[in-house]
Amino acid sequence: MPVSKGRHLVMFDRRMIEDMLRDGESVGAIAGKIGVSWATVAREIKRHRSTTGRTWTARTYASSATAAG
Numbered sequence: 001m002p003v004s005k006g007r008h009l010v011m012f013d014r015r016m017i018e019d020m021l022r023d024g025e026s027v028g029a030i031a032g033k034i035g036v037s038w039a040t041v042a043r044e045i046k047r048h049r050s051t052t053g054r055t056w057t058a059r060t061y062a063s064s065a066t067a068a069g
Contacts, residue, residue: 007036009044017044018057 013034020030027045031038048057 009034009036009040014044014048017041021045 013036016034017030020033025033027041028038031041034041
C-alpha cells in the first residue's frame with residue numbers, strides 16, 4: 001500500500017525500479033519496497049521502456065521527451 005497518496009516518483013525511486021527489475025523482482029514487490037501502488041510502478045515501466053520493450057532504464061521525463069523526439 002502506498003505510504004503517501006499522490007507522491008511523485010523521484011530519480012532514486014526510478015533507480016530502485018531499474019535495479020529490482022534487473023534482479024527479477026515482481027511489480028508488486030517493487031511497489032511495496034518504494035511505497036507506491038503497483039499500478040504506479042507498472043505505468044512507470046511502460047512509460048520508460050526501451051524501444052525494443054526488453055529493457056528498462058531509469059530516466060527523467062525530460063530525457064525521455066528528448067529521446068522520443
